[in-house]
Amino acid sequence: MNNPIRLAVLGLGTVGTGVVNLLKDNLTELKRRSGKDIIITHVGTRRQRDDIDSQIKQNADLMSIVASDDVDIVIEVIGGTTVAKDVITHAIQHGKHVVTANKALLAEHGNDIFALAEQHHVHVAFEASVAGGIPIIKVMRESLAANKVDWLAGIINGTGNFILSEMRDKARPFADVLSEAQQLGYAEADPTFDVEGTDAAHKLALLASIAFGMPLAFEHVYCEGITKITNQDVMYAQELGYRIKHLGFAKRRTLNDGNTGIELRVHPTLIPEDTLLANVNGVKNAVLIDAHPLGQTLYYGDGAGAGATASAVMADVMDLVRVLSVADGGHHVPHLSYHPDHLNTPTLLPAEQMLTSYYLRLTTLDHPGVLATITQILSDADINIDAILQQPDHDHSHDTLLPNQQREPSANHTPNIVPVVILTQPITEKNMNDAITKMEALDIIKDKIVRIRLEELD
Amino acid sequence: MNNPIRLAVLGLGTVGTGVVNLLKDNLTELKRRSGKDIIITHVGTRRQRDDIDSQIKQNADLMSIVASDDVDIVIEVIGGTTVAKDVITHAIQHGKHVVTANKALLAEHGNDIFALAEQHHVHVAFEASVAGGIPIIKVMRESLAANKVDWLAGIINGTGNFILSEMRDKARPFADVLSEAQQLGYAEADPTFDVEGTDAAHKLALLASIAFGMPLAFEHVYCEGITKITNQDVMYAQELGYRIKHLGFAKRRTLNDGNTGIELRVHPTLIPEDTLLANVNGVKNAVLIDAHPLGQTLYYGDGAGAGATASAVMADVMDLVRVLSVADGGHHVPHLSYHPDHLNTPTLLPAEQMLTSYYLRLTTLDHPGVLATITQILSDADINIDAILQQPDHDHSHDTLLPNQQREPSANHTPNIVPVVILTQPITEKNMNDAITKMEALDIIKDKIVRIRLEELD
Numbered sequence: 001m002n003n004p005i006r007l008a009v010l011g012l013g014t015v016g017t018g019v020v021n022l023l024k025d026n027l028t029e030l031k032r033r034s035g036k037d038i039i040i041t042h043v044g045t046r047r048q049r050d051d052i053d054s055q056i057k058q059n060a061d062l063m064s065i066v067a068s069d070d071v072d073i074v075i076e077v078i079g080g081t082t083v084a085k086d087v088i089t090h091a092i093q094h095g096k097h098v099v100t101a102n103k104a105l106l107a108e109h110g111n112d113i114f115a116l117a118e119q120h121h122v123h124v125a126f127e128a129s130v131a132g133g134i135p136i137i138k139v140m141r142e143s144l145a146a147n148k149v150d151w152l153a154g155i156i157n158g159t160g161n162f163i164l165s166e167m168r169d170k171a172r173p174f175a176d177v178l179s180e181a182q183q184l185g186y187a188e189a190d191p192t193f194d195v196e197g198t199d200a201a202h203k204l205a206l207l208a209s210i211a212f213g214m215p216l217a218f219e220h221v222y223c224e225g226i227t228k229i230t231n232q233d234v235m236y237a238q239e240l241g242y243r244i245k246h247l248g249f250a251k252r253r254t255l256n257d258g259n260t261g262i263e264l265r266v267h268p269t270l271i272p273e274d275t276l277l278a279n280v281n282g283v284k285n286a287v288l289i290d291a292h293p294l295g296q297t298l299y300y301g302d303g304a305g306a307g308a309t310a311s312a313v314m315a316d317v318m319d320l321v322r323v324l325s326v327a328d329g330g331h332h333v334p335h336l337s338y339h340p341d342h343l344n345t346p347t348l349l350p351a352e353q354m355l356t357s358y359y360l361r362l363t364t365l366d367h368p369g370v371l372a373t374i375t376q377i378l379s380d381a382d383i384n385i386d387a388i389l390q391q392p393d394h395d396h397s398h399d400t401l402l403p404n405q406q407r408e409p410s411a412n413h414t415p416n417i418v419p420v421v422i423l424t425q426p427i428t429e430k431n432m433n434d435a436i437t438k439m440e441a442l443d444i445i446k447d448k449i450v451r452i453r454l455e456e457l458d
Numbered sequence: 459m460n461n462p463i464r465l466a467v468l469g470l471g472t473v474g475t476g477v478v479n480l481l482k483d484n485l486t487e488l489k490r491r492s493g494k495d496i497i498i499t500h501v502g503t504r505r506q507r508d509d510i511d512s513q514i515k516q517n518a519d520l521m522s523i524v525a526s527d528d529v530d531i532v533i534e535v536i537g538g539t540t541v542a543k544d545v546i547t548h549a550i551q552h553g554k555h556v557v558t559a560n561k562a563l564l565a566e567h568g569n570d571i572f573a574l575a576e577q578h579h580v581h582v583a584f585e586a587s588v589a590g591g592i593p594i595i596k597v598m599r600e601s602l603a604a605n606k607v608d609w610l611a612g613i614i615n616g617t618g619n620f621i622l623s624e625m626r627d628k629a630r631p632f633a634d635v636l637s638e639a640q641q642l643g644y645a646e647a648d649p650t651f652d653v654e655g656t657d658a659a660h661k662l663a664l665l666a667s668i669a670f671g672m673p674l675a676f677e678h679v680y681c682e683g684i685t686k687i688t689n690q691d692v693m694y695a696q697e698l699g700y701r702i703k704h705l706g707f708a709k710r711r712t713l714n715d716g717n718t719g720i721e722l723r724v725h726p727t728l729i730p731e732d733t734l735l736a737n738v739n740g741v742k743n744a745v746l747i748d749a750h751p752l753g754q755t756l757y758y759g760d761g762a763g764a765g766a767t768a769s770a771v772m773a774d775v776m777d778l779v780r781v782l783s784v785a786d787g788g789h790h791v792p793h794l795s796y797h798p799d800h801l802n803t804p805t806l807l808p809a810e811q812m813l814t815s816y817y818l819r820l821t822t823l824d825h826p827g828v829l830a831t832i833t834q835i836l837s838d839a840d841i842n843i844d845a846i847l848q849q850p851d852h853d854h855s856h857d858t859l860l861p862n863q864q865r866e867p868s869a870n871h872t873p874n875i876v877p878v879v880i881l882t883q884p885i886t887e888k889n890m891n892d893a894i895t896k897m898e899a900l901d902i903i904k905d906k907i908v909r910i911r912l913e914e915l916d
Contacts, residue, residue: 029604293765
């Protein structure tokens with residue numbers, strides 16, 4: 001039992017280097033806690049690196065590394081869904097435990113990978129794949145194991161949160177902040193995965209399966225990014241007591257027929273400004289979980305970066321050290337929290353059936369009958385109104401208007417164009433779509449209606 | 459392996475009843491996740507209860523329950539340090555695993571209890587003992603296992619936080635809010651443990667040992683309650699951009715001689731109002747941990763109550779179900795995160811050597827030389843000043859003064875008495891004590907100097 005635990009680190013980018021450094025910095029802590037020596041025997045890297053301890057073998061042939069006899073745990077931090085998939089598959093087939101930070105791979109191929117792992121009696125650990133250093137996978141799988149999760153809401157893409165935080169704090173436009181995020185290294189050269197919501201959708205798929213005990217269903221996640229958020233909407237939200245955050249949202253709902261429906265959605269969301277989640281700023285991540293009987297708990301920290309991700313990777317390694325220390329491999333926590341034969345797929349609700357409140361911004365003529373017409377259409381679609389805000393336009397792009405026209409009564413003038421902001425109570429997307437189609441057909445509506453979902457988080 | 463896991467629940471107060479209800483409500487979830495049937499075979503209660511399933515044996519003789527053959531795990535939710543101690547000892551000696559929510563018992567006798575458990579190859583699990591439903595014990599022991607903790611700061615007494623939140627939000631005096639907290643059932647009839655900080659000190663002792671890998675050292679926790687906090691100080695703090703929270707604070711510091719020193723302290727603390735911790739209100743708890751390489755993470759939720767505590771108790775049970783499912787008892791996570799033979803006691807710093815910033819409120823004569831005299835004393839004690847606030851007194855209890863005197867220049871009048879608020883940079887308690895003694899000896903200082911510690915949490 002006193003043999004060291006031997007790791008292979010595949011990929012020496014930010015995260016891989018973070019893992020190597022963590023083992024150097026905190027070796028004593030790891031030993032004091034695990035009672036074991038933990039060593040890296042191999043690193044997988046295309047370029048030979050001078051900064052790696054000479055006792056660690058460097059090799060570009062990843063397949064041969066994972067098959068090596070002197071490897072107990074394979075740490076995959078290459079990323080992507082091609083080479084990484086082959087390497088992980090190969091590792092599992094060779095009876096190696098795997099630790100990965102690869103949300104895209106797991107969200108898209110996790111069902112197959114976990115099944116293969118079960119078959120080969122190894123574990124694929126993935127704490128680092130969601131919310132970086134925040135231990136949300138273990139918390140949900142183990143600490144909340146006695147709970148029924150009702151919903152969860154997560155700020156799970158740091159780049160998106162940085163952009164929205166800067167837009168609010170400094171009234172900077174989206175494109176401007178995005179290019180800064182790219183310069184700071186928060187956003188990739190191709191920021192699509194971040195700003196279009198795909199990265200958050202990958203992570204939400206993982207969280208939702210663990211929360212609700214269902215196979216991964218990435219393809220069912222409704223996904224909307226932050227590219228259409230304007231400073232105008234950020235400001236109106238603020239005036240109404242809300243902040244716009246890009247959330248991953250998963251909810252279990254009892255339907256009218258008594259069955260359970262699951263909503264999986266990623267989109268910009270107005271949330272009350274006095275909630276902790278609304279105060280998670282910059283590149284930070286946080287996940288808020290509402291469970292029975294626990295109630296609401298929130299988990300906050302760095303969602304990316306070498307140190308935070310390495311911390312999560314090594315937490316998984318420490319769990320596996322315990323598994324490797326018992327003869328029969330231990331009675332491990334199931335990959336998706338529920339035992340594979342107890343996973344089941346509830347009804348995954350299509351977008352049209354999703355239920356949420358809305359922020360609407362209408363560009364209307366400033367005309368006496370306008371509000372009556374709009375509210376009648378909303379009422380016909382069973383949409384209850386929580387608040388209406390009619391104010392001078394913050395967006396000065398409407399330069400066809402003279403400034404002094406904006407606050408004047410409109411009756412005897414050419415009507416002004418004014419924004420009307422409406423907050424609604426929860427309503428299905430279908431009803432909202434119908435109402436918006438009707439409103440946009442009106443002559444008094446002068447531009448496409450902006451809609452952003454709203455969650456009270458209560 | 460298909461035998462059910464059999465629980466004995468000792469104590470049917472709020473928490474015990476919560477555990478019984480949780481097992482009823484979420485039986486399916488527990489089975490789907492653990493793959494096991496989990497049943498309560500015994501409850502320990504003085505009064506026979508009609509609301510308990512008839513298949514569960516009720517018994518007032520706790521010692522006979524824990525010795526029963528049909529009990530795998532003993533859940534101790536009696537509280538107190540007498541009967542609970544005997545029962546847990548007896549359970550361990552009979553080879554039973556124990557789950558407890560008893561922070562007082564563990565903080566005061568945990569070293570002995572954990573040693574006895576090691577000796578008998580059983581585990582004493584105690585997630586519910588700190589911060590209620592927040593899974594802070596598991597997070598620190600397992601998820602942060604690869605980290606070196608630098609410091610942690612926790613709002614770990616809900617009653618205290620409720621009182622301070624109400625004092626701030628509604629400018630209500632301490633005594634008034636305390637009596638409401640008692641009516642609401644947040645505070646005990648004897649609120650000493652909450653408002654004097656003992657309860658928080660118990661919890662801090664547990665957190666600190668896990669963070670730093672040292673035996674429990676409750677007797678070394680510096681402890682100050684919230685009974686002396688006034689609305690005046692709450693308001694000044696707010697004007698300066700801070701909120702007063704009652705924190706448990708544990709810090710590892712490198713001393714001038716190169717050795718490591720540990721500070722363990724519980725006291726009211728000014729923290730920046732824009733931190734998440736400052737926005738944890740009402741009875742909620744939260745723990746902020748600064749660790750390397752993870753950085754700062756925060757964990758938030760209900761610190762008490764039937765549901766939250768039962769959730770934590772059952773999370774421990776779920777861990778023990780895995781331990782009970784392997785032949786050799788598994789390779790368990792050590793009670794205090796570090797293996798017992800790797801625990802060591804670093805230098806625990808006495809109060810005089812603790813290093814912190816301060817908020818000082820001086821009641822001074824409004825006299826030209828006053829500030830010069832005070833700042834000279836501070837400077838002589840190596841205390842750097844961060845901010846000074848000199849304003850009309852918020853506290854109208856000084857009714858010997860005429861209202862119109864307060865803002866007048868003082869030169870040619872009987873000098874007014876005005877409060878001067880000073881924020882300092884970090885300084886040892888010894889230096890601060892010396893400076894305060896000198897200042898209080900001055901004729902220009904008209905009342906005892908109020909001091910509250912301040913932490914920037916950065």
